Amino acid sequence: MNVKLHNPDKGTDPEAIRADFPILSRKVHNKPLVYFDNAATTQKPQAVIDALVGYYTGLNSNVHRGVHYLSQQATIAFEEVRQKIQHFVNAKFSHEIIYTRGCTEAINLVAASWGKVNVGKGDEILISGMEHHSNIVPWQMLCEEKGAVLKVCPLHPDGSLDMEAYAAMLGSKTRLVAITHISNTLGTINPVKEITRLAHEKGITVLIDGAQALSHMKVDVQDIGCEFYAFSAHKVYGPMGIGALYGKEDVLNAMPPYQGGGEMIKSVTFEKTLYNELPFKFEAGTPNVGDVIGFGAALDYISAIGIERIAAWEHELLCYATEKLSADPAIRIIGTAPEKASLISFLINGIHPFDAGTIIDHMGVAVRTGTHCTQPLMDGLGISGTIRASFAFYNTKQEIDRLMEAIEKVKEFFL
C-alpha cells in the first residue's frame, strides 16, 4: 500500500503535518476549526483516507476464502496489517493480534471468553477508580453472572493510582487486574509494568486498556508483560469500527472461542466443530477488511513521523496548556499526576461544563464536556463533569491560545 507522507525531513513541522489532515482546514461556526477532542477520536490523515478508497476501488473481496486473485491480494494485505500491529506494539507473534471492532469489543472478548473459564463464585476482579465504562461494565456483567466481586483500587487526590492500596488489594481471590494505561479523563499515565509485575507475583492475569495510550507513546506489550492489551484504531488516526486485542499465545490458546460462525472453524459437522487456530478462532464471520487496511496505513503514517517525536511535541503542548491554564485563578485543573498524557480536564469557577462547552464550541474550538464515560470517577471527585482538551501532534500552541480566548469569552458570559 502506497502511503503518501508529508516530507519526513520536516519532522514535526506543524504546517506540513496539518496539510496531511484535510479536515483540519475546515471551519466550524465560521471560524477555523481547533480540534481538541482527540481523546474521543483522532482525525484521519489523507494516507488513511486514500487507503480506504484504494481498498474499495482496487482490492475489495472476501479474505481467506477465495483462490481468485483479488481474494488472495486482500488476504495478504489484511494479514500484513496484523504484522504491522504486532510490530507496533512489539508482540511476539502476529497471531497474538486478534482483530475486533475496537477496544470495547476487545475487553468484552476477554470477559466473555477468558472470564467464562477463569472466574468463579467469590473470585475478584480488580479495576481502578479511573476506568472508562468500557473497562467497568463488561466486568460487572461477568461478576453478576459468576457471583464474583468487582474491586476498585482508589486514586490519590492528584489522580494517580494509589499503588500501595493496589498492592494490598491483590489477594488470593483476585483472578484479574483490568486497568487503563492512560486515563481518558485525567490524563494519568499508569505504571502498567509495575502493575503487571505485582499482579504476576501472585499469579494474577492482567488486562491493560490501551485505548488512550497507543497514539501518545511507545507501547511494548512484552516489556509490560501483561496477558492482554486492548485498543481501537480510531484513536490512533485510523478508521472507526476496527481495533485489536493483543493476547499472549498460551493464554489465548487456552481460551474458548468468543463467537461462532465462519472463519473461526476448522471443520464443521452437525455433531462436532473443530475450532480454527489463532488468531482465527476469535474472528468469526467476515472481518472488516477495509478498515484493517486503513488501520495499517495509520500505523505506517505515525511510524514514519516517529512516535517519540510525536510524544515530545505533545508533551510540549501539554506543558504550554498547563502553564496557560494554571495562570488563570478561575481555572481548576482536574488531574495533576506527575506522569500525564497530552490531555487536560478542567473547570472554570463554578461554571457548568455544559455551559462552558457550548460557548467554547461557538468559538470554533472542539472540546469535550461531561463525564467522559467515567461516571464513577466523577462521582468520586464530587463533580458533575469536566471540560477536556486533548491534544494531538497536529495541534499548535496558537490553537491553545485560541482555547484561552474562548475561555475568556466563557467568563464574559457567565461570571
Place this chain on the structure above:
Amino acid sequence: MKIEETTSAIVSEFESFDDWMDKYNYLIELGKSLPLIDEKYKVESNLIQGCQSRVWLHAGFDGTLVHFTADSDAVITKGIANLLIRAFSGHTPQEILDSSTEFLKEIGLTEHLSPTRSNGMLSMIKQIKMYALAFKTKAAMGN
C-alpha cells in the same frame, strides 16, 4: 394565549438577534430568571437524565391545565427550560399533545435538538408530552 402564539412570539424575539452571542446572552438571562422550582420537587424522580446537565421537571395538574416548573445545574439548559415552560405551561393536556416543537428549529437551537444526549432538551420535550398524556388519561378516568 395559544401555544402557537407564544412560540411565534419566541421566534420573532430570536429573529432580532444578529449573532450567536446575543442569542446565548438572552438564553442565559432566561436561565437566570427562570422562576425557582420548589426545592421539594428537586428529587430523583423528577430528574431527566441528559448526559451532561441535570434537569428537574415537575408537572402539576389542576384538573384542566398543566403547570410546569423546572431547574437545571447548567444555565443554558435552564434558559431552554424557561422557553419550553413559557410555551407549554398553563395549557390543557390536549393542547400540549397537539403542539409542534418546530419553533426550536426556527430559533436556531437545532444543535440542542440533536439526539446526542448532550443536554436534556429532547428529553424535556418528551417528558412534557408524557406528562400531558398521563394527565389526559387521568382526567378521562376521573370523568
